[in-house]
Amino acid sequence: MPGVRLEGLTKRYGDVAAVDGLDLHVQPGELVSLLGPSGCGKTTTLRLVAGFLRPEAGEIHVGERCLSSVTAVVPPERRRMAMIFQSYALWPHMTVAQNVGYGLRFRAGTSKADRQARVTEMLRVVQLAGYESRYPGELSGGQQQRVAVARALVVEPEILLLDEPLSNLDANLREEMRFEIRRLHETFGITTLYVTHDQAEAMVISDRVAVLHRGRVAQVGSAEDLFQRPRTRFVAEFVGRTNLLDGVAAAADVVARGSLRLRVAAGGFAPGSDVVLSIRPHQIELLAPDGSAPAGHNVLDGTVERVSYLGDALDYQIRVSGSDVVLRVTAPPPARCHPGERARVAVAPESCVPLSGAQEE
Amino acid sequence: MDRSLPVWVLAAVALVVLMALPLGWLAYVSVSGVEGATLAHYRRVFTDPPLQKALWNTVVLAFWVGLASLLLGAPMAWLTARTDLPGTRLIRGLILASFVTPPFLGAFAWVMLAGPNAGLLNKIYRSLTGADEPLVNVFSMPGLIFVVSIYTFPYVFIMIANTLELIASDLEEAASILGAGRLRVALTVTLPMVLPAIASGFILAVLQALALFGSPAILALPAGFHTITTQIWAMFQYPPKVEMAAAFSVPLFLATALLLLLQKRLLGRRGYATVGGKGGQRRRLPLGPWRWPALAGCLAVMACSIFLPYAILAKAAAARAWAQPLTLDNLTLGNLALTFGHDGTRAAIWNTLELGVMTACVGAGLAALLAYTANRRLIPGHQFLAFLTLAPVAIPGIVLAVALFVAYTRPPLMLYGSLWILFVAYLTKELPVGYSQSDATFKGIHPELEEAGRILGAGRLRVLAEITAPLARSGIIATWCFVFIGVIRELSASIILFTPNTKVLSVVIFDLKEEGQFGAIAVLGIFMLAMTFAVVVAMQKLLGRDFVSVKE
Numbered sequence: 001m002p003g004v005r006l007e008g009l010t011k012r013y014g015d016v017a018a019v020d021g022l023d024l025h026v027q028p029g030e031l032v033s034l035l036g037p038s039g040c041g042k043t044t045t046l047r048l049v050a051g052f053l054r055p056e057a058g059e060i061h062v063g064e065r066c067l068s069s070v071t072a073v074v075p076p077e078r079r080r081m082a083m084i085f086q087s088y089a090l091w092p093h094m095t096v097a098q099n100v101g102y103g104l105r106f107r108a109g110t111s112k113a114d115r116q117a118r119v120t121e122m123l124r125v126v127q128l129a130g131y132e133s134r135y136p137g138e139l140s141g142g143q144q145q146r147v148a149v150a151r152a153l154v155v156e157p158e159i160l161l162l163d164e165p166l167s168n169l170d171a172n173l174r175e176e177m178r179f180e181i182r183r184l185h186e187t188f189g190i191t192t193l194y195v196t197h198d199q200a201e202a203m204v205i206s207d208r209v210a211v212l213h214r215g216r217v218a219q220v221g222s223a224e225d226l227f228q229r230p231r232t233r234f235v236a237e238f239v240g241r242t243n244l245l246d247g248v249a250a251a252a253d254v255v256a257r258g259s260l261r262l263r264v265a266a267g268g269f270a271p272g273s274d275v276v277l278s279i280r281p282h283q284i285e286l287l288a289p290d291g292s293a294p295a296g297h298n299v300l301d302g303t304v305e306r307v308s309y310l311g312d313a314l315d316y317q318i319r320v321s322g323s324d325v326v327l328r329v330t331a332p333p334p335a336r337c338h339p340g341e342r343a344r345v346a347v348a349p350e351s352c353v354p355l356s357g358a359q360e361e
Numbered sequence: 362m363d364r365s366l367p368v369w370v371l372a373a374v375a376l377v378v379l380m381a382l383p384l385g386w387l388a389y390v391s392v393s394g395v396e397g398a399t400l401a402h403y404r405r406v407f408t409d410p411p412l413q414k415a416l417w418n419t420v421v422l423a424f425w426v427g428l429a430s431l432l433l434g435a436p437m438a439w440l441t442a443r444t445d446l447p448g449t450r451l452i453r454g455l456i457l458a459s460f461v462t463p464p465f466l467g468a469f470a471w472v473m474l475a476g477p478n479a480g481l482l483n484k485i486y487r488s489l490t491g492a493d494e495p496l497v498n499v500f501s502m503p504g505l506i507f508v509v510s511i512y513t514f515p516y517v518f519i520m521i522a523n524t525l526e527l528i529a530s531d532l533e534e535a536a537s538i539l540g541a542g543r544l545r546v547a548l549t550v551t552l553p554m555v556l557p558a559i560a561s562g563f564i565l566a567v568l569q570a571l572a573l574f575g576s577p578a579i580l581a582l583p584a585g586f587h588t589i590t591t592q593i594w595a596m597f598q599y600p601p602k603v604e605m606a607a608a609f610s611v612p613l614f615l616a617t618a619l620l621l622l623l624q625k626r627l628l629g630r631r632g633y634a635t636v637g638g639k640g641g642q643r644r645r646l647p648l649g650p651w652r653w654p655a656l657a658g659c660l661a662v663m664a665c666s667i668f669l670p671y672a673i674l675a676k677a678a679a680a681r682a683w684a685q686p687l688t689l690d691n692l693t694l695g696n697l698a699l700t701f702g703h704d705g706t707r708a709a710i711w712n713t714l715e716l717g718v719m720t721a722c723v724g725a726g727l728a729a730l731l732a733y734t735a736n737r738r739l740i741p742g743h744q745f746l747a748f749l750t751l752a753p754v755a756i757p758g759i760v761l762a763v764a765l766f767v768a769y770t771r772p773p774l775m776l777y778g779s780l781w782i783l784f785v786a787y788l789t790k791e792l793p794v795g796y797s798q799s800d801a802t803f804k805g806i807h808p809e810l811e812e813a814g815r816i817l818g819a820g821r822l823r824v825l826a827e828i829t830a831p832l833a834r835s836g837i838i839a840t841w842c843f844v845f846i847g848v849i850r851e852l853s854a855s856i857i858l859f860t861p862n863t864k865v866l867s868v869v870i871f872d873l874k875e876e877g878q879f880g881a882i883a884v885l886g887i888f889m890l891a892m893t894f895a896v897v898v899a900m901q902k903l904l905g906r907d908f909v910s911v912k913e
Binding site for chain 2: 050051052075076077078079081082083085086087089090091092093102103105106107151152155161
């Protein structure tokens with residue numbers, strides 16, 4: 001089972017670089033998501049890996065094989081990969097069995113009987129036993145999705161590529177299929193690249209998530225890494241909701257904005273330098289107006305501007321006294337204070353995460 | 362690297378040769394004199410009084426045909442698309458029938474209907490009123506305009522009806538709810554959205570009238586006047602003045618190209634794209650007491666373009682003397698026997714069928730390859746393929762024929778005198794239609810369907826054969842039908858390029874006019890119509906909708 005290495009990968013459309021010097025290493029058997037907003041280059045990256053596109057710079061290696069470079073691109077049919085498309089791309093003129101069995105015809109040494117057996121077995125795995133002679137047009141969206149999955153897995157590819165495979169399903173089915181795909185990955189252990197713009201999907205499915213921004217990898221790590229320790233402003237904002245606070249380092253571990261002072265655990269700033277902090281709304285603790293916080297926490301006083309009821313949580317907007325900062329705070333119901341009232345919040349220094357790239361928009 | 366590359370490159374090269382060779386020669390010959398380059402031919406075209414007159418006649422004809430087509434096509438489009446007019450399916454079917462009726466057959470029919478002496482309508486008029494003068498004379502400019510218009514208005518109809526079909530009623534209702542009355546909605550919402558279609562339908566009709574050869578030749582020549590196309594044809598009669606014909610062709614070509622450009626701009630700016638919204642419901646306006654008069658009006662138009670001409674053709678085919686009443690002893694099968702018994706006619710029918718099948722096969726194949734190459738961006742310069750393939754739209758058939766005559770009566774390709782030159786002419790002429798059809802077909806096939814095959818291990822050509830071709834099949838067969846219909850009725854290029862051994866059906870029909878053999882003309886005309894309708898019906902079945910409709 002080989003891994004995948006993307007090195008300095010670049011693809012331009014006209015003057016625009018869709019992928020711009022992208023580096024990414026995927027370990028053998030690992031499932032890595034490419035996560036990002038539309039236009040970040042994630043689908044282009046996937047199509048480069050599949051060999052549908054030729055890079056302008058950089059290389060793609062699978063195991064010891066170099067599949068794409070500026071000078072040579074191995075065509076898709078000789079890459080030993082499989083791909084699941086956003087549209088599923090099931091051939092409407094072929095039955096389910098013919099769709100699933102198609103790729104096996106190009107795997108040397110599989111007899112017809114052998115192929116049939118493997119198709120039947122794979123359809124059983126995706127819970128579509130008995131659907132062999134149906135046409136794709138006669139299946140529901142979820143069933144079509146399973147056929148697409150079966151067609152990709154039955155050839156036992158070295159690498160599996162998925163391009164937003166769940167985006168055409170309704171919400172409930174989507175959630176179900178997330179676990180299904182994760183289960184299949186754990187069963188087959190194929191090295192997988194998974195493109196999505198849905199962070200929840202990426203977090204549930206992947207071993208690691210690579211957040212793409214402007215054709216580069218902004219950060220790659222486990223879901224927890226990205227959430228707890230975002231490294232850039234873009235990652236902090238894109239993965240989950242957050243409070244961003246632009247300030248100036250007053251000391252090695254203190255950030256100031258106006259009269260506001262915050263102690264930061266991961267300090268080491270040069271005094272006077274610009275710092276951006278990310279504080280997750282649920283890591284801010286709402287206290288009584290005269291309540292006290294654990295020792296060492298930053299304590300801030302302010303006024304409640306707005307409270308929104310979200311069912312399983314309440315979303316508060318609190319203006320910090322003596323500054324222009326409005327913090328969003330998430331806390332479980334019931335409501336503890338109301339608009340216009342005074343409020344006090346506490347933030348642990350560990351929850352104030354400094355970001356790099358303060359100047360990046 | 363990619364083994365399939367030569368296929369695409371070859372198709373593109375074939376296209377370039379097909380287009381560039383004749384047009385290049387046409388331009389060259391039009392400026393070549395005995396002593397090198399000269400503009401003398403052009404000078405004559407624009408100064409010689411008879412030629413000037415022909416130019417002017419063409420302008421008059423084209424303008425009035427455009428206007429008349431608009432006046433016929435637009436109301437009928439609105440009636441069938443947006444009101445509760447009874448029998449809309451029938452009307453649509455009849456309009457399609459007149460769309461595929463060769464205009465020169467219609468012209469022959471109208472000679473029998475409205476010729477000044479023997480014309481049926483005039484005879485009835487005389488016997489009713491006792492007058493000596495004919496009621497109408499089809500051998501005149503108004504007569505020509507009338508006959509051309511009743512076969513050209515379907516272009517306008519299709520453009521406007523298809524646009525109206527796409528305008529969802531909620532766009533109009535959005536205006537109503539904001540307080541606009543019915544008339545105001547029509548003027549401020551509906552009309553502006555259909556305006557590009559109206560303008561471009563007008564231009565399309567003008568283009569048809571510009572390029573037409575058959576009807577002017579049948580109706581204008583006996584009346585003693587020329588249009589550009591008949592004038593070009595006359596220049597090819599002995600002794601041929603090819604340079605003059607070439608010089609005369611160039612203005613026609615430029616006018617056509619200019620009008621097409623205008624049409625493209627009109628449609629491009631706010632054409633169908635903004636009209637979208639297939640989900641929207643279209644509510645039909647109740648006509649109330651006007652339903653039946655409206656239907657009668659539509660049927661009257663169809664009587665002129667279908668019922669009367671078809672009836673007189675049928676009568677002429679079955680009668681010994683077409684102008685006499687159809688009594689028992691005037692009935693005969695003789696026309697049938699005479700027509701199909703004639704060796705020359707039989708040869709022409711075979712030539713036509715051979716050319717139709719050959720052109721349709723090669724044309725559909727080439728169009729499919731080119732459309733596929735352009736759609737999947739397989740070669741550098743693919744952007745120009747569509748432009749080049751569609752370019753012949755701007756070349757009237759007779760101009761194309763002149764160009765081909767000039768190009769292929771000299772080395773390296775001496776095709777004149779064989780069926781091949783007709784084949785090349787038809788192929789070039791039908792390529793735009795074929796390309797548009799194929800293009801729509803391939804646009805409807807998601808590229809991911811092919812990519813799914815590639816990534817699973819199939820090469821490009823195998824994917825093309827096993828996945829793309831089966832999915833494109835009905836579209837390609839429809840293309841085949843389109844090309845076939847176009848070929849078997851082609852007259853304006855054939856009339857220049859045929860030789861005694863390479864006559865085709867349309868040319869035989871045209872020649873029979875000289876001999877006044879209306880019985881044979883009618884038999885062959887009906888034969889041609891029967892072939893056409895058989896193919897149209899087959900195509901309808903295949904596509905599950907009529908072939909010019911926008912909706913499934």
